[in-house]
Amino acid sequence: MELIPAPRGVVAGSGEVRLTDRSRLRAGPGTEGVGRRLGADLRQATGLPLPEAPDAGGTDGDGITLRLDPGLGPEAYRLVSDRSGVLIEGGDAAGAFWGAQTLRQLLGPDAYRRAPIGQDRDRSVPHATIEDAPRFRWRGLMLDVARHFMPKEGVLRYLDLMAAHKLNVFHFHLTDDQGWRVEIRKYPRLTEIGSWRARTKFGHRASPLWEEKPHGGHYTQDDIREIVAYAAERHITVVPEIDVPGHSQAAIAAYPELGNTDVIDTTALTVWDNWGISPNVLAPTDNTLRFYEGVLEEVLELFPSEFVHIGGDECPKEQWRSSPAAQARIEELGLAGEDGLQAWFIGHFDRWLTARGRRLIGWDEILEGGLAAGAAVSSWRGYAGGVTAARAGHDVVMCPEQQVYLDHRQDAGADEPVPIGYVRTLEDVFRFEPVPPELTPEEARHVLGTQANLWTEVMEDPARVDYQAFPRLAAFAEVAWSALPAPHERDFAGFERRMAAHYRRLDALGVAYRPPSGPRPWQRRPGVPGRPIDGPPPNR
Numbered sequence: 001m002e003l004i005p006a007p008r009g010v011v012a013g014s015g016e017v018r019l020t021d022r023s024r025l026r027a028g029p030g031t032e033g034v035g036r037r038l039g040a041d042l043r044q045a046t047g048l049p050l051p052e053a054p055d056a057g058g059t060d061g062d063g064i065t066l067r068l069d070p071g072l073g074p075e076a077y078r079l080v081s082d083r084s085g086v087l088i089e090g091g092d093a094a095g096a097f098w099g100a101q102t103l104r105q106l107l108g109p110d111a112y113r114r115a116p117i118g119q120d121r122d123r124s125v126p127h128a129t130i131e132d133a134p135r136f137r138w139r140g141l142m143l144d145v146a147r148h149f150m151p152k153e154g155v156l157r158y159l160d161l162m163a164a165h166k167l168n169v170f171h172f173h174l175t176d177d178q179g180w181r182v183e184i185r186k187y188p189r190l191t192e193i194g195s196w197r198a199r200t201k202f203g204h205r206a207s208p209l210w211e212e213k214p215h216g217g218h219y220t221q222d223d224i225r226e227i228v229a230y231a232a233e234r235h236i237t238v239v240p241e242i243d244v245p246g247h248s249q250a251a252i253a254a255y256p257e258l259g260n261t262d263v264i265d266t267t268a269l270t271v272w273d274n275w276g277i278s279p280n281v282l283a284p285t286d287n288t289l290r291f292y293e294g295v296l297e298e299v300l301e302l303f304p305s306e307f308v309h310i311g312g313d314e315c316p317k318e319q320w321r322s323s324p325a326a327q328a329r330i331e332e333l334g335l336a337g338e339d340g341l342q343a344w345f346i347g348h349f350d351r352w353l354t355a356r357g358r359r360l361i362g363w364d365e366i367l368e369g370g371l372a373a374g375a376a377v378s379s380w381r382g383y384a385g386g387v388t389a390a391r392a393g394h395d396v397v398m399c400p401e402q403q404v405y406l407d408h409r410q411d412a413g414a415d416e417p418v419p420i421g422y423v424r425t426l427e428d429v430f431r432f433e434p435v436p437p438e439l440t441p442e443e444a445r446h447v448l449g450t451q452a453n454l455w456t457e458v459m460e461d462p463a464r465v466d467y468q469a470f471p472r473l474a475a476f477a478e479v480a481w482s483a484l485p486a487p488h489e490r491d492f493a494g495f496e497r498r499m500a501a502h503y504r505r506l507d508a509l510g511v512a513y514r515p516p517s518g519p520r521p522w523q524r525r526p527g528v529p530g531r532p533i534d535g536p537p538p539n540r
Contacts, residue, residue: 067096139449191218419530471502
């Protein structure tokens with residue numbers, strides 16, 4: 001059984017359950033939504049009617065039954081396929097849903113198609129007993145839609161791909177220097193002006209190439225509601241990111257009063273058309289705080305997630321050093337320089353979110369100048385920020401750039417399109433360990449989980465996103481879900497064998513992944529410069 005991510009326990013049987021026109025789908029109390037989702041997926045893929053029937057406590061020899069068994073634990077499931085049919089029991093509805101995803105894998109790659117492709121196709125489930133549960137509660141994927149906008153249909157497709165790999169947190173990077181992607185009705189210019197740029201750098205920021213046409217797009221509030229509801233049906237939480245106080249040039253271009261007007265002419269700023277870190281950051285004024293409180297009031301109405309990501313990364317301090325207003329604020333508040341000013345900024349929104357029953361999470365720069373009370377950390381510059389935060393009693397999501405930034409290149413070959421960063425192969429991602437060994441068991445409990453990040457500066461369309469994400473996201477999903485041994489003890493040869501079957505599933509899903517033999521001719525980008533870094537990445 002070539003399952004990805006690998007389940008905790010599998011006992012194979014000797015027969016099979018064959019789905020037929022007589023097969024029924026029974027969903028017990030608490031699993032009705034899972035039953036509707038599974039039924040819709042299987043009906044479109046197989047053409048079978050699979051009528052829904054009440055769960056009377058038994059099973060059909062050729063049917064599927066969903067039930068809850070709270071004794072299994074959160075997100076855990078048990079799948080039993082035998083002469084009685086297929087029974088999926090979940091510790092909760094999420095567990096039943098993840099069991100249903102395993103069932104789709106057992107049915108073969110055609111179970112992922114949107115229409116049946118032949119009546120003679122196999123629709124059988126091998127007899128087996130599978131016991132499974134996740135290692136981490138946070139199994140995340142971050143998608144940057146600010147650098148290159150991904151239309152709504154593409155986002156929904158990625159939610160389907162996440163669900164197929166048992167990933168359950170979608171970190172939605174909605175704002176940056178290069179674009180503001182979410183409608184805020186109180187501040188319409190954020191999307192009227194901030195959602196598009198006049199041109200786009202093609203390749204790394206040192207590239208001489210430009211795409212000389214406007215690029216943009218945004219999600220209406222109803223689009224966001226649809227995305228959040230679609231994710232919830234798949235037991236995925238959407239965590240929005242509204243970046244402050246850096247990575248904010250698009251917002252300043254729309255509302256110049258947000259910038260450091262005593263240092264530069266902010267009315268001359270446009271949405272940034274280059275990559276890297278813009279020096280144009282938010283002014284630390286009461287007006288800026290009130291503005292972003294207004295933004296976040298609408299964000300909280302759209303996103304019911306426990307966490308709200310506020311960025312907090314890569315905030316250049318030059319304008320604050322030159323700004324009389326910023327220096328006056330530092331003196332007024334008795335802060336320790338510009339780092340203290342950033343900590344004050346983050347601390348304000350930590351308190352603001354806490355008062356509304358939410359939790360702030362930010363990139364590990366929020367550690368500088370003192371970590372806001374109650375804040376959680378996305379540890380991206382390596383393991384060190386996560387270690388520091390966990391030892392201080394703060395929750396952490398481990399997403400070190402050198403390990404799980406999927407915009408980094410997959411091979412050292414000259415054919416890799418727009419090569420960025422260190423080489424991170426499929427095997428490298430498979431051997432990634434999210435929990436640093438120096439943490440004590442008590443400290444390690446603060447590691448909520450792990451996340452792979454897709455920054456899209458050099459991913460100009462969904463096919464490029466697919467290429468960078470897959471197949472490595474499948475390896476990452478196994479790291480996040482499965483109870484794996486130490487990195488050097490992991491069976492990569494076995495994983496590659498299972499991937500041979502999984503590539504057929506990705507084919508059925510229409511994923512433009514990187515083949516094991518290297519990029520296809522149309523996946524290459526000859527002449528487009530990247531920024532490769534030679535040698536092994538630091539592991540700290």
